[in-house]
Amino acid sequence: MLEVKNVSKYFGGLAAVSDVSFSVKNNEILGIIGPNGAGKTTLFNVINGFYKPSKGEIFLNGVSIGGKKPYQICQAGMARTFQIVKPLRRLSVFDNVVASAFLRAKSKQEAKQIAEEVLKFTELYEDRDTLSKGLPLGKRKRLEIARALATRPKLLLLDESFAGLNPAELDKSIEIIKKIKENGITIMIIEHHMKVIMSISDRIVVLTYGQKIAEGTPEEIRNNPEVVEAYLGGEG
């Protein structure tokens, strides 16, 4: 699905991401973990096209996407959410999703249909007429997912979609993500919440200081001494 090859990103001489390689397989959930400032969001921004990689190459289904613009990458089948949610604030929840559904829809009618489906899927249908700036955080995070899904992605990048949720919302989001996977969509997810990421990921990549230090199943990561020292160590 996605192949990241020796990707580096420098900001004024500082390497935010350096020489990272990994691949995401079809229909798996790949977790990305690492302490704050490890370069996870930067990596997303590079993959998603907000930043041009300073070095290295990225392939989506065999097609090079390194240096392409975000909208082109989205059209190619990759959608993302933002850690700091970016709803279209003065639009209703429904219109937020309609706006992104237009990417695949041939008519307004179809866009509305997609939006309805997606909102039901993410359990936001009840809130469809609320202005998105008035939503509580948990629902705003789900709106991010709904909007991304409306672009009918093959690969979904989730940037901390669980941060700040209460336990009930957390369960709902986990359930939704599992359902997304069942629908055949591949997911790459950045997450701080250890329990969540260990339980839902098929494989995990660990970043510290912009470098990949480990990759493997949750079991392998949990038992990797380097990871434990660099990251899990402090938290026990």
Added chain:
Amino acid sequence: MVQLEVFLQTLVSGLLLGGLYALIGLGMTLIMGVMKIINLAHGELMMVAMYIAYWLFTLLGIDPYLAVFIASPALFILGVLIQKYLITPVIKVESILPENQVILTVGIGMVLASLATVFFKSDYRSTPVDYASVTWYLTDYWANSPIELSISLLWAVSFFFSIMITIAMWFFLSRTDIGKSIRATSQDSDAAILMGINVNRMRSLSFGLGAAIVAAAGCLFIPLYYLYPALGGQFTLIAFVITILGGLGSNVGAIIGGLVLGVFESMTSTYIGMGWAPVGRFSIFIAALIFLPGGIASLLHRRRFGK
């Protein structure tokens, strides 16, 4: 040889003009850095200061250069009042277009310019100081000089004061506690709050200071220019061209930007035609926006990090 002479004379005039521009840009950049807004009433504030200097000269015979000490404090107060009672309320208001604040300063500028027309009519005014015609010629000092250059006393004095005020500002911002607080607010207002800095006070203060600096620039300009109510608009444009050229919120950038713009305008007038100077001004502005988005400051920055 004549060509070289013309070129050098143009360069010198450009630098002198640029020194004054730098001061205008410095006031603007201070406001922009701290407030994160573009003050499109900047030139109008300068115009107000010039009227103060004009009336002080005409009614009381006070030299325009001394008027700095009255006009600057007066504009400081005006700036603080504008910030406190007009701009602060708008920052809190939720609106569709965040550019509301910029549009607000346009409104302030319109009011100031129009009131000046009402009170002082559209007449062109000047302050004919008795040393206005003094000019220094290079050949007076170096008789065998192959080329001739001249500098008018007024321009030289204005340039000199402009440099002095710039240095004083730099000293204030980098060496004093208040100056450091202003710079901290400009870099990261959230962090500044955590450090216990009264950010609102710093905002008022910097708007006031920005107004005071441009007031000083006005007093330095008035012996050289005609004064009329609509004069502000032109200088507002000049101020933001300098700020963009220099890099937002960068003081050094504003100074270099001012000098560059002065020379550039002077060159356009000499080599393309008087009327084209504003086109040159905006071409350099748009070129800077496109090719040098961070302004001159980004060049300096890049060099410092060797990248």
Added chain:
Amino acid sequence: MKKYMPFITLGFFLIFPMLGVSTYVMHIFILLLMWTTIGMSWNLLSGYCGQVSFGHAAFFGIGAYTSGILYSKLSMSPWLGLPLSVFTVGILSFIIGLAVLRLRGPFFALATLASGEVFRVTAENMEWLTSGTLGIMLQQRLWVSKLPYYYIILSITVAVFLLMKYLLSTKLGYYFVAIREDQDAAESLGINTTLYKTIALIVSAVVTGIAGAFYMNYMGYIDPHIVFALHDISIITIMIVMVGGVATQWGPFIGAVIMVLLQEVVRSIPGLGAMHQAIFGGLLIFIIIFLPNGIVGDFKKIKRFFGLRSA
């Protein structure tokens, strides 16, 4: 009731000239319609798409000069300027867009302001084409009566109103608002923001350009200071929409009514003329502080203020 408002308004404007009004009132109505058109065009680019332009005078002026130059240099009918300005303004606004649309927020605003000024100074200096500050004058206007001008500008206004209504109901409308609300989010949702901003700019510019070409035909005289004016065109355009209501369908119309009437009132009271910028500036400050979404956008607030809130 609300549903029939457009028809009632249109009906009123259609029969209005038959009420035997003076040419002065006709003149006011022509200006009102022209400003409504310009306001709607600005509203598309700035209100809906969020790209605040301080330079609509550039497009107005290019449209006006397209007409004027056709007449003065090519001895053709200045009315041809209306269709032709679609191309001249379209092409020039595309070029301006290449330069300014990569900028965001206030920088875009300032860059458009600068481009307006560039065109003014260029028109002043390119005397062989524009006759410089002398301007261009039509020897005689096509009609003496105001009536044909009135119906021409009325049809333009109605056409633009319908065009805006249509555009905003399509994908374009959603994309414009998405760009206004969050450009990064829009881009990551597959929206080619540069392309759609360019579309918004060109449509907006062309509409304003047609209004400019109309102005040349109607007024019979232009010069760079009139048609490329920063305050009297670009800023007034912004004010009309701000006063009426940003990103509302009727905002530009309401705003134009208020601004044109205010302008005439101020002009008619002796001694107030010099104050008109101060009054406009004061109104602008008032609106931004107290009614940031304009009269239409903040209508509820106004009703509440007068204690008229109906449950």
